[in-house]
Amino acid sequence: MDLSSIYLPFRNIDSAHFIDVYKNHGGYDRLASLEPGQEILKSHLLTRYGRSLESYWNRYVLPATKSRGLLTNLASVEPGMFSQRRLILKDPHGLIEGMLLAARASGSDQGFIISAIDDFDITKTIDRVLEESYQEALWGKNSNWSFHFHHIKLPKNAMFDFDDFLLAGLHGERPGYPNRKEFLQGMPVHIHRPEEFYAMRWIENNSARQFNEFGTKTTPGSYLITISGSVKNPLVVEVPGGTLIENIFEQTGLQTNINGGWFRWGGVLGQWTPWHKVKRQQFDLSSGLFKLHDFQYPLMEWFTDEAASAAKRAMAYYVGDQSCGACLGCSYATSGLLHWKKSQLLGLKEVAKCSFFKLAINASIGPSW
């Protein structure tokens, strides 16, 4: 195992996507230990909204007998996130092992993997690894603990907004307000991005202390970030908390003396900031600009002024395609994001009922179109 990489330690091993090779190199070993998941609980890996794992999992105060689930959305359709899909295809057992360990740590007894119905590579790979791990009695009725996986394949347009679209889609209802579902089958679910499970696997196989030492006090650990935009060499890097933004971008060929252009964090619905204001800031997931919300994902982009306009047009196209159109404000504004004045957009933000639309309006304010 290559310990220099947290998220893809098997990158130099051939055929590690097959269970026999994966197990020969130490895969699934920790599941056989006495109390798997204990290291994960000690770590300060930051998840949605910059919360630590423990506080995220404990937001539901539940009796020990009440079941809970883990959910990961392999929506590889967000423009810019080429890294996630490649990570899963290269090391699919890492996701399963991470989920099993997280289930032990959080006390979950069901795992939901959601993938796009027309993404054949991903759905085929996940089906295969689930079958392989089931045959090895790592989960399911033959295993010595109670845990079950569900692989749910949905059309792409039902996969946005974890709380509204996705969960309503799972219930077979029209996504969008007011069909808000806080629970999946009456069960609280902990939703994570897939790469978080890879980090959990590394933490459990090494130690929480080692992971925490990578970053700072506010952002302990190292996070998988995709860097893209108008840069020469877009890439995927593991960034320790506290790293200067300009140092992260240096690897992509962006020169440090550049002060112009725009920075976007969070992907299509991310927040725009002038580059000169952000380049000397530290990467801090727990607060301020870098805290990730729903629909946002760890994607850092730098755009020239001209390219920023093109990226904003891409955002309008994306929002128009993904919005359910159930909300009046949304159906007006997704078609008109390009044309509304800032004051009108702020007015629409007030009437917006779903967080997707609010973020779309935020993302449309910033550099000129």
Next chain:
Amino acid sequence: MSLQEQNWWIFLNSWSLAIKNKNIDQLNISNLIEELDLDTNLVHEFVNFFQDDFNLSKEQVVSICMGGQCRAKGNEKIFAKLVDANLTKIPEKQLKIKPVLCLHECDKAPCSQYGAKLHLGDDLSWVERLIKE
């Protein structure tokens, strides 16, 4: 070689010539079967199997990625160029040009797909080639 085998080779020859000359649509399969006394099911099974590969009247689709990276790196212009060029062509030769959300190769932007082939990066000779066709 039996007569039946000879007839099968004659059929294959006519079929492959039609593909080469791009007039497969005009090849009358039923007549050939009758003339050469071939097994109808066998011939249709064979022709249908290869139909997708050589169906020249099939609509050709060009998918242009409209994600942020690809737009920023020039796909808007490529899209406009192809749409303009398409308008000057006769309807039979027109392509279907489709904008898509993402082709998952953002690090090699700009990305486009013509048929099954992905076109990545700065080499845009395929666009010129497509326009000339």
